[in-house]
Amino acid sequence: xxxxxxxxxxxxxxxxxxxxxxxxxxxxxxxxxxxxxxxxxxxxxxxxxxxxxxxxxxxxxxxxxxxxxxxxxxxxxxxxxxxxxxxxxxxxxxxxxxxxxxxxxxxxxxxxxxxxxxxxxxxxxxxxxxxxxxxxxxxxxxxxxxxxxxxxxxxxxxxxxxxxxxxxxxxxxxxxxxxxxxxxxxxxxxxxxxxxxxxxxxxxxxxxxxxxxxxxxxxxxxxxxxxxxxxxxxxxxxxxxxxxxxxxxxxxxxx
Amino acid sequence: xxxxxxxxxxxxxxxxxxxxxxxxxxxxxxxxxxxxxxxxxxxxxxxxxxxxxxxxxxxxxxxxxxxxxxxxxxxxxxxxxxxxxxxxxxxxxxxxxxxxxxxxxxxxxxxxxxxxxxxxxxxxxxxxxxxxxxxxxxxxxxxxxxxxxxxxxxxxxxxxxxxxxxxxxxxxxxxxxxxxxxxxxxxxxxxxxxxxxxxxxxxxxxxxxxxxxxxxxxxxxxxxxxxxxxxxxxxxxxxxxxxxxxxxxxxxxxxxxxxxxxxxxxxxxxxxxxxxxxxxxxxxxxxxxxxxxxxxxxxxxxxxxxxxxxxxxxxxxxxxxxxxxxxxxxxxxxxxxxxxxxxxxxxxxxxxxxxxxxxxxxxxxxxxxxxxxxxxxxx
Numbered sequence: 001x002x003x004x005x006x007x008x009x010x011x012x013x014x015x016x017x018x019x020x021x022x023x024x025x026x027x028x029x030x031x032x033x034x035x036x037x038x039x040x041x042x043x044x045x046x047x048x049x050x051x052x053x054x055x056x057x058x059x060x061x062x063x064x065x066x067x068x069x070x071x072x073x074x075x076x077x078x079x080x081x082x083x084x085x086x087x088x089x090x091x092x093x094x095x096x097x098x099x100x101x102x103x104x105x106x107x108x109x110x111x112x113x114x115x116x117x118x119x120x121x122x123x124x125x126x127x128x129x130x131x132x133x134x135x136x137x138x139x140x141x142x143x144x145x146x147x148x149x150x151x152x153x154x155x156x157x158x159x160x161x162x163x164x165x166x167x168x169x170x171x172x173x174x175x176x177x178x179x180x181x182x183x184x185x186x187x188x189x190x191x192x193x194x195x196x197x198x199x200x201x202x203x204x205x206x207x208x209x210x211x212x213x214x215x216x217x218x219x220x221x222x223x224x225x226x227x228x229x230x231x232x233x234x235x236x237x238x239x240x241x242x243x244x245x246x247x248x249x250x251x252x253x254x255x
Numbered sequence: 256x257x258x259x260x261x262x263x264x265x266x267x268x269x270x271x272x273x274x275x276x277x278x279x280x281x282x283x284x285x286x287x288x289x290x291x292x293x294x295x296x297x298x299x300x301x302x303x304x305x306x307x308x309x310x311x312x313x314x315x316x317x318x319x320x321x322x323x324x325x326x327x328x329x330x331x332x333x334x335x336x337x338x339x340x341x342x343x344x345x346x347x348x349x350x351x352x353x354x355x356x357x358x359x360x361x362x363x364x365x366x367x368x369x370x371x372x373x374x375x376x377x378x379x380x381x382x383x384x385x386x387x388x389x390x391x392x393x394x395x396x397x398x399x400x401x402x403x404x405x406x407x408x409x410x411x412x413x414x415x416x417x418x419x420x421x422x423x424x425x426x427x428x429x430x431x432x433x434x435x436x437x438x439x440x441x442x443x444x445x446x447x448x449x450x451x452x453x454x455x456x457x458x459x460x461x462x463x464x465x466x467x468x469x470x471x472x473x474x475x476x477x478x479x480x481x482x483x484x485x486x487x488x489x490x491x492x493x494x495x496x497x498x499x500x501x502x503x504x505x506x507x508x509x510x511x512x513x514x515x516x517x518x519x520x521x522x523x524x525x526x527x528x529x530x531x532x533x534x535x536x537x538x539x540x541x542x543x544x545x546x547x548x549x550x551x552x553x554x555x556x557x558x559x560x561x562x563x564x565x566x567x568x569x570x571x572x573x574x575x576x577x578x579x580x581x582x583x584x585x586x587x588x589x590x591x592x593x594x595x596x597x598x599x600x601x602x603x604x605x606x607x608x609x610x611x612x613x614x615x616x617x618x619x620x621x622x623x624x625x626x627x628x629x630x631x632x633x634x
Binding site: 072 | 275
């Protein structure tokens with residue numbers, strides 16, 4: 001069986017600083033990493049390949065910076081990696097990313113299950129997985145916290161806000177997984193060394209038949225600002241404090 | 256001149272070790288320190304990652320990493336818990352005699368055992384042979400195709416948990432240093448027993464015991480190098496490992512420094528954070544400067560070793576300076592934390608207890624000064 005795992009190379013938000021005055025994000029000196037949920041997705045694909053036989057393939061699209069992610073991804077167990085890259089894909093929106101992923105999956109050919117993280121750690125739009133499934137015409141199961149395969153049938157547990165749902169579907173299919181799917185391994189030193197020797201296929205959108213119009217964003221970002229938690233620094237004391245607090249909260253429409 | 260830039264693989268290795276240190280070692284450190292119980296789960300995870308086998312070359316199944324990277328990784332683990340870092344590091348230490356003097360079959364035997372998941376222990380010290388390692392009283396007597404080992408080793412890191420040992424014993428006491436010889440001994444050999452376990456002041460997560468040899472028979476093929484090579488093998492081993500002890504000391508410094516900075520910002524007295532006082536600021540500035548100086552002495556010794564240049568004196572300097580610095584920096588950290596620094600409910604006093612051993616083991620800092628002065632005066 002072939003399990004294709006899609007991952008995103010994102011900014012590590014722990015390194016992002018917010019200017020308190022302008023709320024602008026300081027993005028210089030910010031390191032990148034594989035989006036945390038996608039690490040769980042890779043682990044899921046690798047474990048399935050071990051259990052079911054076959055291989056896990058790591059797939060990512062993005063700008064030239066994605067080159068830095070390949071050894072990291074491969075040290076987590078996939079047999080090889082496919083990277084579709086061009087500068088226009090840096091920061092591309094979910095529509096462009098899903099189109100490119102769909103073309104890459106068709107290029108890879110045979111597959112049984114596509115695995116994505118539930119959402120990326122940067123924007124968490126939760127769009128890429130369902131869009132990709134729609135483009136490929138296969139079922140999508142989101143919010144997956146556990147799954148089993150019996151032959152060509154996928155049985156998935158979906159963790160929803162108010163309970164668990166069990167669904168079944170035939171392969172090929174796509175799942176977007178939550179961290180509950182399984183803790184991502186810490187790659188050991190030998191796995192890291194071996195990663196450098198695994199094959200990587202590098203493609204461009206043009207090679208997959210995608211013109212510049214396919215990469216046009218469908219959503220335009222007007223601005224990107226950080227949030228600053230600013231306290232009002234009002235201290236209420238004495239007997240009337242509760243009543244005064246209620247008055248203030250009502251005045252702000254908060255109760 | 257000193258290019259220590261890490262390659263992409265090396266950065267990933269650091270990333271893995273950081274994740275292991277922060278998510279696996281650190282949460283277990285307090286309990287292991289309090290109980291003195293050996294944290295097998297944490298150590299096993301370190302073994303799975305290959306962190307007990309850092310000096311083993313790729314050809315023998317290891318990762319074959321540079322001394323500079325080894326130093327960086329040791330610092331990272333020690334920052335989370337010097338005791339657990341010592342357990343993993345001592346296995347590496349036990350590999351050096353084999354790396355230095357072993358033939359192909361010996362390397363295969365020893366490193367296969369380690370790569371299969373065993374811890375190792377380096378058995379040199381005896382009750383009567385500490386700094387004066389030439390006065391080892393354990394004996395190895397040739398008997399046909401075997402050697403028969405007798406004697407008692409003390410303060411052996413991993414003594415009770417190792418699967419294989421490198422052991423120093425004399426083939427002829429009348430030959431003094433020239434009688435000292437090195438052997439590999441598997442745990443299962445008849446007559447090998449684990450003695451008293453030390454109840455230590457610091458690095459309490461590590462296992463330190465006596466190891467007793469009573470007519471322990473090993474084949475002559477377990478002799479490393481030739482009879483009488485033992486002292487040279489032991490000294491070369493300690494040259495290699497000294498700066499790693501320095502790296503552990505720097506890890507302790509870094510932990511103390513980061514905790515002190517956080518506390519200086521959080522703790523308020525007289526209506527302002529204590530970090531607003533110049534008295535605290537100057538302590539922090541000195542702690543950071545000393546830590547950085549220790550780190551670069553340690554890295555430079557490792558770098559010299561990687562370049563194949565002489566590094567024995569620099570390794571001794573690195574160990575001495577970093578060990579003394581760890582003691583100073585952790586003492587200052589306890590001072591900054593005040594009463595909370597002295598309390599076992601907070602993690603600071605552990606750092607001070609852990610730091611003390613860095614001035615003692617693998618050659619006391621007094622012996623290191625003898626090594627340094629010896630080099631200076633020989634020139």
